Amino acid sequence: MTQFPSSTARGGRPTKLTSKRADLIVKAARAGLTVRLTAHFSGISERTYMTWMARGRNAYEDREAGESADPADAPHIRLYERVTEARSHLALKALLQLEKKAEEGDTRAIIWKLDRLYRDDYGQQGTGLRDPWDADEAEDHAVRPDMVALAERLQTTLFAVQYPPEEE
Structure with a gap:
């Protein structure tokens, strides 16, 4: 102490x-x-x-x-x-728990992590992050991610990682 x-x-x-x-x-x-x-x-x-x-x-x-x-x-x-x-x-601790969920196949955990860590590549494009201290503008900046588009980008990336093109 x-x-x-x-x-x-x-x-x-x-x-x-x-x-x-x-x-x-x-x-x-x-x-x-x-x-x-x-x-x-x-x-x-x-x-x-x-x-x-x-x-x-x-x-x-x-x-x-x-x-x-x-x-x-x-x-x-x-x-x-x-x-x-x-x-x-x-x-x-939270990221390790999230990683465990992702390894268990929880796609929500994967999507969340990709969105937060790799926003430029996998996040909702053009939304940015709102300032949590600005309560007046919270309504104006409410973000509803396009989960379908995010899931499609994730699926494409996961497929490419799991099944890379064969080199000839």
Whole structure:
């Protein structure tokens, strides 16, 4: 467990970023909770969560670029590192489960994975991805993939892989 100062180094009121709260945030990230739910679960606002993560990311990137880090940023860097690691592990676990389903012949899993990982080749052409933070435009950007066309492209590709043309 990481030790956090009981008050900010810059003065003012004590920080809400305690080791207990950081552990709650990481636990939520491991479970795959959204930012909104992670913040609620941890007893902070979304804005506070986003501010802490941005501060940690920026300080982390500065440190990686060789700049000296402000000691007051250490808890935010550690939180950023822990959350990033937790999300990476969750993503790997989900992709491995998806791969297992695909190996069992679940074409929906195959189509989903191809659409997300190889959007230019197999995804719904020209739709792009909507910004999940822009709720006002969510209706305008609702995507309904053409599953028939995607399945046809998948079938053609799978056939070509399974039965490559014979070389003469």
